[in-house]
Each structure stands twice: as C-alpha cells, then as structure tokens.
Amino acid sequence: MASPADRKQAQREAFRADDPAAGPLTTDQGVAVDHTDDSLAAGERGPTLMEDFHFREKLTRFDHERIPERVVHARGAGAYGYFEPYESCAEFTRAAFLQDPSVRTPVFVRFSTVQGPKGSADTVRDVRGFATKFYTSEGNYDLVGNNFPVFFIQDGIKFPDFVHAVKPEPHNDIPTGASAHDTLWDFVSLQPETLHAIMWLMSDRAIPRSYRMMQGFGVHTFRFVNAEGRGTFVKFHWKPRLGVHSLVWDEAQECQGRDPDFNRRDLWDAIEAGEYPEWELGVQLVPEEDEFAFDFDLLDPTKIIPEEQVPVRPIGRMVLDRNPENFFAETEQVAFHTANVVPGIDFTNDPLLQARNFSYLDTQLIRLGGPNFSQLPVNRPVAPVRNNQRDGYHQSAIHSGTNYFPNSLGGGCPAHAGAGAGAYTHYAERVDGHKIRRRSPSFQDHYSQPAMFWNSMADWEKQHIVEAFRFELGKVGAMTVRARTVEHLARVDGELAAQVARGVGVPPPAGAETPGKQVSPALSLESLRGDGSIRTRQIAVLVTDGVDAEQITSVRERLAAEGAIVEALAPADGTITGSDGETYAVDRALPTVASVLYDAVLLPGGPVGTPPTAADPDAVRFVRDAFRHGKPVGALGSGVGVLSALEPEGLHLSTEFQRVVTDQGVVTDTSPGPASAEFLDAFVAAIAAHRHWGRPPVRR
C-alpha cells in the first residue's frame, strides 16, 4: 500500500503507457505494422493509395497533436512534490491537509510567464505564475498565485481589456514576451489601478534568477473557516528557502538568446540533481472583526497587507522532488481552477477572485476539449470521485448503475455526505445590497501603495526601476502615452517621475501631491536573501593549458562542499593539461556558453607571469559581462592580471600583492599555489551575496 505522500505517484503508475519495447509497432487499433518508412503506392514511382490506413492514421494523429495554448500563462514548467504543515492550523481552518504535521500532501506546481506564447523565452520582463495543486484527502485544492502580491486590475470584467492591451498588438502580433509597447502603456496611463502591479513589473521581481528563488502569493484575500464555522481572512505567501534573487535587465535580455529555456532548465536540472527546491507557506491572518481596520479594502487585489502590520506566520513547507515524465501529458494538461477549494478554505467578495472562479473552468473546457479533463492523470484527485456527471468528449470511464439523484434503483447512491462526513459547506456570509455596476469608493486610492513600494526600495532597486520605465516607455511610439504615464508617476513620487521624464523625452511633470512616506522593509530584495548559502549557484572557472591545477582543485573542492556547481570552461571541449602536466576534463567549451548563464566566475593563474586567459577574447568578454552584471569575480595568481580588462568598466585594482583583497565582490589573491582559506571564505561570501550593486551601472 503506497504511503499517503506517494498516493499521487502510485495513481500515476496506472496511467503509464505500455513499454513500446515490449512488442512490435502497431496501429492505434493494435494491428502490427511491418513497415513505416514508405507509403503504400501504386508502383515504385506512383501515387500514394487511399487504402494505406497506416499512413493516413499516422498523419492524422500528427495533424492533431496540438491543443490551444493557454490564453495567458502559455509558457510554463512544472514539477511534483509534497507539502507538510508545521503544526495543526485547526484554530483557523478545518482543511484536512493543514492539520497534521505527519501527513504529506502530494502537489503539482506549474510556474509560468504570462504574456508570451508557449515557445517564448523564459527571462522576459513579466509576472511569473506560481500555481499549486494540492491532492488532498478531501479533494483537490488549487492555489493559483503569482510571484507578485498584487494584480493589475480590481475587477475581473476588465481582464480581457488588460490582456488585450499587454498581449502582442493585433495588427502585427508584436511584441513577443514583452510589455514595452504602446497598447499596454496606453491602458496603464488610462487606468491608474494598474500602477501598483506596474511598479512590481518594473522592478527586478519581474526577472527572477530562478523559479526556485522567487516568492509566490495568493494575491486575493481568501477565507479560512474552522470546524465551528468561524471565518478568518487569509493571504497566502510562498517564501523560497534559497532567498529571492533576480537577474539584471541587460543580462535577462542576453539570456533570452543564449538560453531561452533558462528558468525551466534550472528547475529541471536542480530536481534531477537532488537539489529539491523548497518554499515555506506563510499566512497573514486577519480576524473577521478587523475587516475594516485598514486604510485600504481587503477585497482590493491591488493592495498588500504590509508584513510589518500583519506578520506572515509560517504554517508549512513545500518541496518539489520529481520532474514530470511527459511535458504534454502533465505540465500542459494540468488544469488549475481557483474554485477548486476544500472544506476550510473559502472565497471573499474580491471582484477579481469572483471572476476567476468563472473563468478557469470555462477556459479548461475549450483548452482541453470537453468536461472530462479532471480524469487526466495529472488532474485526477486522489480523493474518491462519485457523482452522476456522465458522458461528454473523452469520457474514459465505464460507468454503470444509475446516473440521477435521488434514486432508489441504485440504492440511493451516491448519497449526500452526512453530518461530520467532511462535506464542503460555504461560509454563511450575510450579503445584502442593490444590483449596481459601480466600483466601491474604498477601491479608489491608486497611489499610496505604489508609493510605499517605491519608498521601500534600496537605491539600486530604485535605479533599476527608473531604468525599466525608461526602457519600456522609450519603446512607446505615442508621446501622449509616455507623458500621461509620467503624470501618474508624479503622483507616486516626484523624483521617480522626474527621472523617467528625463529619459523618455517628456516634460517633467509639475509637482503633484504624493502620498506619505509609508515604508515596508519586507518589500526590498535586500531583506529577502534567504539562508545565505550558495547551494546550486553556477560557478564558471575559466581554464586553458598550463592552468594552475592546485588552484582549480582547491576552489572546486570548497565550492562543491558548499553545494555550488562548478564548471571548467576552456576555449575548446575535451581536456586541458594543467601546470602539473596532468590532463583535466573540460566541462564546456567557452564559445557554447556565456557569462549570463552563470552566477560567478573564477580566473585561476597559469605559469608565472602569463595570465592564461588574457589572449582569449571569449574569456575577457565573459569576465567583463560578469562584472557589469554585478556578479562575484574571483582571480588567483596571474589570473588577477586578466582583470585589467575591467578597468574601462570602472574596476580599480588594488596594487597590494600577495594577499586577499575583496572589493565590491571582486576577490583577488596574487599568491601562487592553492587558494587560501581566506580567499575561499571571501569568494564564498561574495557568491552568497549574489550581486554587488556598488559597481558602475551597466551601459551598453
């Protein structure tokens, strides 16, 4: 009998296709096929015959291989894993999967970008989806979140407008995987409720280093309901164990070409290597009686509850430990739905959430071709399913017996769940109102929280936000749209607006009233560095013949012991000969990779006085890019000489020799021989910091 944690995996086994090696090739009807390379034809050079049923079946099946991609979040990557609570949450919710720390609930998570099609690049500036399906003992619960805690609009009726505006423009289908175009910014400039999410979009949160290193948020205020029927408002947060880390924009753009699969490859490789990504689930809890205790509306999805006001309480952890076996069957066919809830979790009247509760089921019906998509292996609950729903496209079960309720002929089955049998009961919220089409006045403040976000940023984060606005608006053709957007920014922060205005050629807006100076330090990436480890960081060591072998070995051993992944990059694949005359394997040829695919670079020394990589333009470019993107750079022995290439970039090398010098994440030691413990400690600390922002900003 499978343990509860394996119940989903055990269920999947039953759906595994027969091993094709176990018998001959057949048609879909099971008829053996002796030849699949030539069509049946009337003579060697004659026309293909209609009666070639194998040919027609093979081509037809191929022609029908595609299903429509998701209208948003088309590109994604997924993985299986488990969730376990730290302690019982019974005080707030009766949800069975949040009661017992010894019970692991299987999960499937799909991460995604939003704007681009299925084949677009990973490292675009965009929101990332973070959707989790919990296969609980009480049925499936889907927490369909994003890596931003706020959304662009307040009411779901505007979703088609927003998505039309951000998607490629209708006449030429441009741009792919990008928001820097007229229609999005036209919409933004006319719809200031977008501003808070737009601030996040212009920040480094929109270019995560890894899916494993980003937060997730449920966005809406949901409701926990306990066994007594008492409700508590709840906001969900996923916090990554490895900390939150981002790319820089210049790097993200180059990465789109160097490795369009950068984020999905990273997730896949980490899981294959046993480096299972992990998040802590946290909740912000607000008692029902405090519904109106905030200066914003809890039902407004463009607002956060600052963590300083209501702390995030950790309630459990999620680990992803298994890659899917078939992308289409699992990651593509997984169907999330915000209305997939279990007893103890309920909705609020957030008008965005209400709309989602309609849209997700509707979208699966068209995308997956009918109502039976919950029978697909990835969507199938591990809880038993019994009802009178029948037939429809792709029904794969053979039901017997009665199909209506009430019945006596079927023994009255399936019967209603009796009291105490764990049935879902909706929270008995009192609702009373006139039918109106009007936004609540409590939803009208569109500037205070964008200002709080801006005020909470470190200087380098502000700098990146300004550059992002300049990039995006700089690609907008309509100057009126640029100017109108900047006018809104002036109501967020005067300095922000002035700096953006200068970059995009519109008049600096006259002083506008800005909201106070509220700050939430938890919003800055500075406060989200994680556990300080360097696990799974990718470190490039640039090597060539004559390289100081002792140095490489000492660095490799230490970094590997810390859980980092070290790769030796040489001008060509194969092996190199070290200074000790031994041969060493090369992991990759430099021309096939680039600095943007690594987190840090190390330059070991070579024969005395000959910087081994100095002559190789690929190596020089590699180090220069790493430096410009704020990455840690280590250099040992004569390898330090290569760093002179960075002087035009603003690096001023210390003239002190024979000792370890650390400056802005550049760690050098000109001593020959193996790397000293002091050097290694400093290099590891520089890698743990991820990026070093005191360096001159990236200029093309």
Ligand code: HDE
């Ligand atoms: Fe979605 N969204 N959304 N969304 N969304 C979809 O469902 C929709 C919203 C999110 O990996 C679609 O299966 C409406 C907020 C994720 O499969 C669709 C509204 C948040 C995913 C849909 C929103 C999200 C989707 C497209 C406004 C964060 C990918 C295909 C009322 C809290 C799930 C599909 C996956 C996908 C509709 C707003 C997150 C069309 C109408 C807010 C992570 O149903």
